[in-house]
Amino acid sequence: MTTESTGNTPPTSAENPWPVRTVARKIADWVHRLGVVWVEGQVTQISARPGTQTAFLTLRDPSADVSMTVTCPVRLIRGIEPPLREGASVLVNAKPTFFLGRGTISLRASEIRAVGIGELLARIERLRRLLDAEGLFARERKRRLPFLPKGIGLITGRASAAEHDVLANAHNRWPAAPIQVINTAVQGPTAVPQIRKALSILDADPNIDVIVIARGGGSVEDLLPFSDEALCRAVAAAGTPVVSAIGHEPDTPLLDHVADLRCSTPTDAGKRIVPDVKEETARVHQMRDRARRALHGWVDTQCRLLDQLRSRPVLADPFAPVDRRAEDVELHRERGRRAMLNSLSHEQAAIASARARLTALGPAATMSRGYTVVQYPDAAGNLQVLRSISEVAEGTPLRVRVVDGAIHGTVTSTEPGE
Known part of the structure; x- marks a missing residue:
């Protein structure tokens, strides 16, 4: 051995x-x-x-x-x-x-x-409950489709009725819609790997904004790849919104629940991924008309407001307030002039009265009536008014003031009064 x-x-x-x-x-x-x-x-x-x-x-x-x-x-x-x-x-x-x-x-x-x-069907139902419990069917995780995608990816069978329906309806609604088609098997054992590969290619393309997975109707066995767990998880993990358009209205594979948007048929998908160019053109015209009417209404309102402002007195005759103020200034100036003149006249009269009183009380008025003022020098040599004959002696020099000047003399004798 x-x-x-x-x-x-x-x-x-x-x-x-x-x-x-x-x-x-x-x-x-x-x-x-x-x-x-x-x-x-x-x-x-x-x-x-x-x-x-x-x-x-x-x-x-x-x-x-x-x-x-x-x-x-x-x-x-x-x-x-x-x-x-x-x-x-x-x-x-x-x-x-x-x-x-x-x-x-x-x-x-x-x-x-x-x-x-x-x-x-029992296995699909068990998988449905599992994915639902994990939150893959939650409404919160579903994303809105872009209003006008810059690129659309379509995964469907080669030369299939689903491909024709999606392309025909999408181009009827928006002729310029760019659609990139990847043909794969849509039933049988090779369907899931090919669809997942096409999904990864389109999801990695930055020019693709939405991905459509479409297939016509069929039996439960034919639609079985679209309830595959691996495909459902790949769609849930995709970064690009995915539209499911599988079969007819009664057909609901698990992909319909995971996708961001479920369309009942491929025809419905072609209508929902792009807007209708006729409707949008009409809406643009409507919005332009509304904008034009709104602009005209605003301009009319502003014109009326300007007319109201222009009709106000301050703007209709802007110099009128200045003229009124000039008249007020002239009036107050005249009042001030008259008040000043009255004050000057009053003060001049007062001065004249005081002058008259001073003149009446002053020696000049007395001397004009024939009186004189006799002065003599005192011991210090200062002139003093002579009030009594006792204040001078013979030989004392005298200064006699009259109304128009002064006379100098000397005391020769004194004569007492009666």
């Missing part, structure tokens, strides 16, 4: 490498330990040639680009009712098998069950 058959293979190294057969047997041992498993997937290829006992299927994960080969007896395929077709969802009870000669792994199926409509 060799070391390989006993399983006591020494550790591998550069000096002691394993041969290919040893590695293959070890992998086979690990695979065979897995035992029998139930696997769910979509059938993408069926090969059951006449005269052969073994059928080959390719089973694919609808949410990922992963597939495996399944082998089974031909009678197992032929015993399935209705007949198994590509794109169908199945449950396979199989045992993983590793083929040493080719170094490949496949599943050896002992039972294949087609997933019925009821089971599909």
Whole structure:
């Protein structure tokens, strides 16, 4: 017995490498330990040639680009009712098998069950509750579509009625609407990966403002890709608003709940992603008319206001207040002049009266009547008025004032009065 058959293979190294057969047997041992498993997937290829006992299927994960080969007896395929077709969802009870000669792994199926409509609907409902609980259906996270997108992305089947409806209605409403179309599979096992890839391309394009995913009507199995969890999460994570236009009015795949806008048909999507150029042109004309009327009304109001201001006395005759004030100034000046003249006249009369009294009381008036004033010098030499003959002696010099001058004399004698 060799070391390989006993399983006591020494550790591998550069000096002691394993041969290919040893590695293959070890992998086979690990695979065979897995035992029998139930696997769910979509059938993408069926090969059951006449005269052969073994059928080959390719089973694919609808949410990922992963597939495996399944082998089974031909009678197992032929015993399935209705007949198994590509794109169908199945449950396979199989045992993983590793083929040493080719170094490949496949599943050896002992039972294949087609997933019925009821089971599909139940799974969709469970997924719907899960996504709803996570908030992917919440109204708050849905975004409004741009009024006039600068670019529209359309994901739909090649040369499909949905593509024609979206393009025709969008261009009828807005002929200049730029639409970038990416054709993908819209049913079957390749639909979800292709739609997700197209979604990522359009979402990364800065010139795309809204993305439309459109498909015509179909059975529950045909519309199954649009209820796929991976696609729903990709739409929810997209940074560009997404419009769902799947099937007809009664069709409601999960994508309708996740998308930012749900349209009942592709025709409805073409009408809602762009405005109607005729309606907008009419609205522009209406707004221009309203603006013109509003402007004319405002101008008329301001003209009336200016006319009212211009008709006011202060603006109709701006010099009138100045003239009135000039008249007031002249009047007050005349009053001041008259008051000043009256005051001067009164003061002049008072001065004249005082002068007359002073004149009457002064010595000049007395001397004009013939009286004189006699003065003599005292001991200090100052002139004193002579009031008595006793104040002077003979020889005293005298100064006699008369009305028109003075006379100097000397006392020669005195004569007492009676």
